Amino acid sequence: MDEHEELQRLLHRELQAREAPAGFSARVMALLPQTPPSAIPQTTQRFWLPALRWTAAALALMGIAGGGYWEHQRRERIAGERARGQVILALHISAATLHDVLHKVVKDAKGDAE
């Protein structure tokens, strides 16, 4: 047996698992939480938990997207109403100006005739 094999044999022999200290398992059990990790059957829980997480995330995204769309529509409507108001005001101003001009023209024409 060469030196390398001898060392390997020694390591195998000397590195057998040691006994844990007396009362180790009792101490571990005393540290456990009172309730078991889960009352739900594990396979069901493992299946549904990611599904629920993804559904909640999708609903949240849809909510955010829907809210954004509604806000965009509201702003468009307000901007449209404002533009309509401005057009009506401009038309009023134009009508009044035209009326004044017409009045002046008629008045001037009468003055010339006299």
Next chain:
Amino acid sequence: MAGSTLEFREIVEAHQARVYSIAYRILGDRGTAEEVAQDVFLELYRAISGIVSDEHLTAWLRRVAVHRATDALRRRPRALYGAAEFGDWMAKLSHEAASFALASEVEKLLLTLPPTQRAVVLLRYQEDLAPPEIAQVLAMPLATVKSHLQRALKSLRAGAQDRLKEYTRRG
């Protein structure tokens, strides 16, 4: 697995020697090794729903025990786990010195290796794993495992020869 507390106790009793030995041989002191081993089983209790077979359980315990023990070792001040300073540290702590005296010569030599080499040697000779299995447990390339193992054996052989010379000189 382990639907009840009783079953979990059986798991602890079946695997406590393995987990404790890994922690003890990486850390070199009994107190911290027991704390680490307890933490490993508490972590198992929380993760038990994901364990699908006995083989998976054993592999999980090996992996988590090695990682938690190595983490605990790295949390110590640097000087406390260097090979050269190890003797000084043991001399300072009398209760630790007592446990050190009980450790085998091979375990003492093991503590002179860097943490990763210790883990590789333990998985190879205590757990009897082949290098590809060690690579899987430690999540490292096979070539790295082989290189750690070769270096560790070289250091252990040199360490053993030094100790032999020391004994001869004393005798």
